[in-house]
Amino acid sequence: MAAGGVKVRHFILGLLNEQSMSGYDIKRFLESLSWLIGSPSYGSIYPTLKSLLEDERVSVEIESHPDRPPRKTYSLTEKGRQELDQWIHEPAVSSPSLKAFVMRLILADNMPRDNLVAQLQGRRDMVAEQNATLLETAHTLRQEPNPERRLALDYGMAIAAAELDWLDSVLNGFSLPSSGDAADE
Amino acid sequence: MAAGGVKVRHFILGLLNEQSMSGYDIKRFLESLSWLIGSPSYGSIYPTLKSLLEDERVSVEIESHPDRPPRKTYSLTEKGRQELDQWIHEPAVSSPSLKAFVMRLILADNMPRDNLVAQLQGRRDMVAEQNATLLETAHTLRQEPNPERRLALDYGMAIAAAELDWLDSVLNGFSLPSSGDAADE
DNA sequence: TCACTCATGTAATTGGTTACATGATTAG
C-alpha cells in the first residue's frame, strides 16, 4: 500500500464511506483485489482503525460474543467524511502507478466528477506516451536474440493497450452525454 | 516497492545482472515503468547500492569528472550473482499482485525455465479465478444505480481479460515447441 | 482430528519516502 500517496488510512476512510464494515471485512474486500493492487496486512488495518477511532473519524458498534473476539463494525463520522474530502481535493501525484490509479478509482464515489475526469485524462496521456516508448524499445530489442527480456515488455504492451481502450471508452462516455451539463444518471 | 517480497535490493541485483549501470540509470529505467509498477526514490536506490557494495555484491567503476559527481557504474560480482540466484530459488509468494508479478517477469532472465512457467501458470489460475468473481460482482451490481462503483470493477475486468489472453498465449508458446511435456488444459 | 474460517489485536523491525544538499551542462 501507500502507492502514490494513497495510504491505508484514506483508503479505509473511502471504503467506510460506501458502507460500514469491520476490519475483517475490509481485509476480505481488499484480498479480492490483491491480484491487482495487493492487500495490506491486518497489522496495518487494525492499528489504522484504532487511530481513526481515537481521532473520531469513525465510530464503532460492538457486537459482543462471550469468549470470542467481538465483531466491531466501523462507520464514518462527519469528521471522517471531512478528512476524506480534504484528502480527495489535494492534488494527486502526477504520474500514478497502476496501483495508485486503481485505488483512486475505487474511491471515485467520493470524487467530484471533474476531478475524476481529470485523473482519467491524465492517466490516458501517460499510458499513451509510455506505450509509444514501449513499442520503440520492442522494435530495438527485436534484433537481439534474448527472448526472456521481451516477456515483460510484451506484457506491458498488452496491459497498456487494454488500458488505453478502456480509458478511451470511459472518457468518451463521460464527454458525450453531458452535452450541456445536467444528466446525473 | 517491496511488493510481494521483491525488494529494491533484489531488483537492482537482477538489473545489474543484465547490464552494468549507475544509480541514475537504474532510476531512469524504473521511471519508464512507473505507470505500471511505480518507481523507487533515489533515497532507496543509492543507499541500497552502497550496502550492496559493502557486501561485495557489486563492484564499481568510477569515472571522475572534476567538480561534478563522478559517474559510478556498478557491476554484479560473483557474490552478487549468488545472492540473486539464492533469492530466485526461494519460493515466491503464492498470490502476487500485478506489480510483484511484473517485477519477477523483468527478472525472468535469471530464472530457470520451469520456475518461470510455474509462475506464469500460477498467475493465470489466480487471474482466471478473480476474473470470475469480478464477473459475478458486476452482475450483482448491475441492479444498483451506482455508476461510479462500477468503474473500478470495469477496469479490473478489462485488465484481467487482457492479462488472461496474454498469459494463455505465452503459456501456449512455452508448451508447444517443447512437445515432450504434456499440457493439461 | 485436522485444517480452515472467523475475528481481534500488539511489538519489533524494516523498507522506503521526503526533504535536504550540491553543482555542472545543455536546450529553449
Added chain:
DNA sequence: CTAATCATGTAACCAATTACATGAGTGA
C-alpha cells in the same frame, strides 16, 4: 535566463510488514 537533465548522496521520519498471541465454530 531559465528550466530541465545529469549525477550523487545523507538524515529524519513513517508506513507497513512480520511474527506473535488467542480462541470458538465448521466441515471433511
